[in-house]
Amino acid sequence: MTFRSALTRREAMRSALLGSVVLATGLGGSAVAAEKLKAAWVYVGPVGDFGYSYQHDQGRIAVEKALGDKVQTSFVENVPEGPDAERVIERLAREGNQLIFTTSFGFMDPTIKVAKKYPKVHFEHATGYKKADNVAIYNARFYEGRYVIGQIAGKMTKSNTIGYIVSFPIPEVVSGINSFMLGAQSVNPNVKVKIVWVNSWYDPGKEADAAKVLIGQGADILTQHTDSTAALQVAQEKGILAFGQSSDMARFAPKTQITSIVDDWATYYVERVKLELAGKWKSADTWDGIAKGAVYLPEIKNVPDDVKKMAEETIAKIKAGTLKPFGGTITKQDGSTVKDLDDGAILSMNWYIKGIDDKLPQ
Amino acid sequence: MNLELVALQAVLATIVTASTPLLLAALGELVTERSGVLNLGVEGMMVLGAVAGFAVALVTGSPYLGILASALAGAALAVPFGFLTLNLVANQVATGLALTLLGLGLSGLVGEHFVGQPGVRLDKLHLPLLSDIPFVGPILFGQDILVYASLILAFLVYRMIFHSRLGLILRAVGDNHASAHALGYSVIGVRWGAVLFGGALAGLGGGYLSLAYTPQWIENMTAGRGWIALALVVFSSWLPGRLIGGAYLFGAVTILGFYVQGMGVGVPAQLLSSLPYIVTIAALVVISKRRGAARADTPACLGQSFVPDR
The missing domain is CATH 3.40.50.2300 (Response regulator)
Structure with missing residues (x-):
């Protein structure tokens, strides 16, 4: 940010x-x-x-x-x-x-x-x-959404190659990549992800270029952690599937967007303003995810029913708290392992999990 | 076709689209600077062209009207610049910078209602037979018309500057405005024409972004391309042929950076992102070793205001 x-x-x-x-x-x-x-x-x-x-x-x-x-x-x-x-x-x-x-x-x-x-x-x-x-x-907790779309991508890819367009190597982005990959690996052990850093949050031209190059290199599903709809539009032009980012981008690419990771601050804002109105406002530290609706995925489309069902089950598990993307044992790229990451570890993440070939820019 | 060829084809085709907006905007600025006027407002004119092209294409449904609108919008934004710097003899650098601010702000205001709307795409050409040639067909004969227009325009500008009477006058005004004035040429008039042409082409470059490159409008979508175009003009030492080379070199190195990243060989991404600039500077150093030749092409009156003394 x-x-x-x-x-x-x-x-x-x-x-x-x-x-x-x-x-x-x-x-x-x-x-x-x-x-x-x-x-x-x-x-x-x-x-x-x-x-x-x-x-x-x-x-x-x-x-x-x-x-x-x-x-x-x-x-x-x-x-x-x-x-x-x-x-x-x-x-x-x-x-x-x-x-x-x-x-x-x-x-x-x-x-x-x-x-x-x-x-x-x-x-x-x-x-x-x-x-x-x-x-x-x-x-x-944007990363929770990334786990779900990672699973979908892992299921849907035929070339076992997913293109991932990213902005800057900050913990929020890195934890997103890891969570995505953990999701993908949970359903497809052979999946590979190609990562391209465009060093910008916001340059539609570069995002589109990166998308085209990734597709040329065999990626058949795209996802992104940059802000524009450019990658999605390129995916639509080339007839492959992709995910949206931040907001529901379906109208830009109705036949292409599977779903999106939407930041939904509405519930939180309404709740906090209500507390203020009632005179009950207190300082707090809130880090909500899918469970509270702070992150949500619009209706899953353009995939077969069984994939949709799998994703919805995963969402339900994350909601119920029975599935935590960074729960359990996680193997890092260098082979060492960590267990049940706490919020502090997620918020300062600066390493890749095993299975990602890219080197993290430091 | 095997996988490597597909990847190569994607890379080459992407280089063309990445280079075209730079070439268009830089070509306009080249003509402006040849007349002795330095307009630093390229970014502002580009971004206004982008929003105008997008809006008109969306409302009318025709990308071609969008192209026209983007050129007109760019030229329209050049009008206050021309009036201030040519008629009122304001400082060109300050006015140009202000023009960029104005263009960015104005485009945000105009474009407010167009954010989040899918745009109208300028289709790629499909020539029977030619576009179907394996491998080279889509790259050479399957681009949109603005790609060809940018190359043809570069050629026409070259003809105009070096092989026409108009070009002779343009260069005279840019190299020695006092003499050109003494010979009876309207320095202000010629510069007005060059400024408007520069604005129109910058607008066209912006329109390329919002119509062909990524058909959408979001604020500040030019993301600094206007400044790169300005740098390319200096890089080209004000020669249209070299400008094509510069724009395509810059586009190529940018795209190859993404390609290398996608291969996952572990080259630092920050280095790859800065590579286009490094390569451009390196090429500039090599070119400027031939100092005499480079200086000969630099408009001698670049950035100087002209006040007719009689």
């Missing part, structure tokens, strides 16, 4: 401009009845990225829908991490927002700083690790 917002100076300047415009127009002239709860969201990207920030904003919209006139929400998009973020967050606190969600890793320190100055305002920071009495933290 850090890299997602490693903005260039050019982008940062633009963001600052846009940010101030949003602040001036969106928040400046709001006069509302006092009994409404004011909640605000801070996004690192544009809500129009159809990926990460878009999904957070869907959560905000869900809060508005669920709680109607009890709450007034606002957001600031394109906020660069660093001093600018602190200004934006502080301004939101001063404007009378009682609950403020800061949705990117790099907002961690600014959030903590502002929270100290405004002890009565409640803050929620996504994907970080610094908590305070008035700062809760939350994240989602």
Whole structure:
């Protein structure tokens, strides 16, 4: 998530401009009845990225829908991490927002700083690790979804070669690759994965290029940990199967997308805002996955019924807690073994499991 | 065909699509710079072209109207640049940078409602017989029309610059605007034409991204290609032929990086990602060893404002 917002100076300047415009127009002239709860969201990207920030904003919209006139929400998009973020967050606190969600890793320190100055305002920071009495933290177990799609891919591949397009070698991405591969290996011992790092969260052109090259090298199923729909579109053009990322991308490739790993913050946001309304908000550390609906997979399509059934059973097992992707004994690439990884180990993962031929960029 | 040939074919065909937007945008900037104007707003014009092309293609259903719209949008964004730098004699570097910011912001605003919509794809050509030749057919004769257009345009620009009266005037304006003015040529007029042409081609390069490359619109989808195009112009030492070589070299090294990664031989991905830049710089060093020749092609008045003194 850090890299997602490693903005260039050019982008940062633009963001600052846009940010101030949003602040001036969106928040400046709001006069509302006092009994409404004011909640605000801070996004690192544009809500129009159809990926990460878009999904957070869907959560905000869900809060508005669920709680109607009890709450007034606002957001600031394109906020660069660093001093600018602190200004934006502080301004939101001063404007009378009682609950403020800061949705990117790099907002961690600014959030903590502002929270100290405004002890009565409640803050929620996504994907970080610094908590305070008035700062809760939350994240989602994306890797659980990757285990499921890994199983599907392992079943569906005929060439035993899966193409995996990735952004940056950070723990979130690495644990995703491992979880995917564990899922694939659980149904197909011969499966291989070809990994291509495009060093960007967000470059449709490069993602498409990587997809084409992987297909040329024999991959007959694609998955990705980058944000655009480009790889899916290439897969559709070439007539192979693929998975979506972050949001349901089925309409881009209806005959190609098997399913997607959707970040669904709506349940969490609605729950937290409700707690705030009831005066029961408390700082917490939430890392939900498939069980709580923070991660979900839209209807599985374009595969035979038995594969669909298998995947649905796996989802049910993960939901019930009887299957943990990183439970049991796991053999690392170097041959050493680890057992029942805890959250700390998953959050700092920097090694591959056995069966992945790629070398992890360090 | 065996597996290696299939892989090679995919790589070669991908190199062509990866290089085309760079070639288009850089070709426009080459003409602009030949007239002595440095427009750093290529990225902004590209991204506006991308959103305009996408939007028009989606609304009308015709990718060809989309192509037209992307070129017009690029040229339209070049208008304020031309007015500020040519008529009001503003600093070209600062104005160009501002143009990039404007283009990125404006495209985000215009494109807000087009995010998440599947686009209209510019189809690849299928020529009977030719496209069906094994192996080379799809690479040489199965691309979309913008690929061929970019190569033909490069040839036409070459003819125009070195074998036409218009090119002579263009180069005169770019090399010594005072003399060109004294001879009675309209320096401002010629530069206006070059700036608009540059804008149109940058827009076309952006349109290629949102229509042919990855038919979708998301903010900032050019992802820095405008800056690479700018660098390629310098790399080419303002020669269209060399520009084709540069664009394809850059595209080729990028794609080969992915290819090597996919083979899983364990070359660090960061090194492979930086390889296109390293290779481009290395080639630039080799070229500039022939210093005299390189300097001869550099427009002498590049970046200098012109104020007619009488």
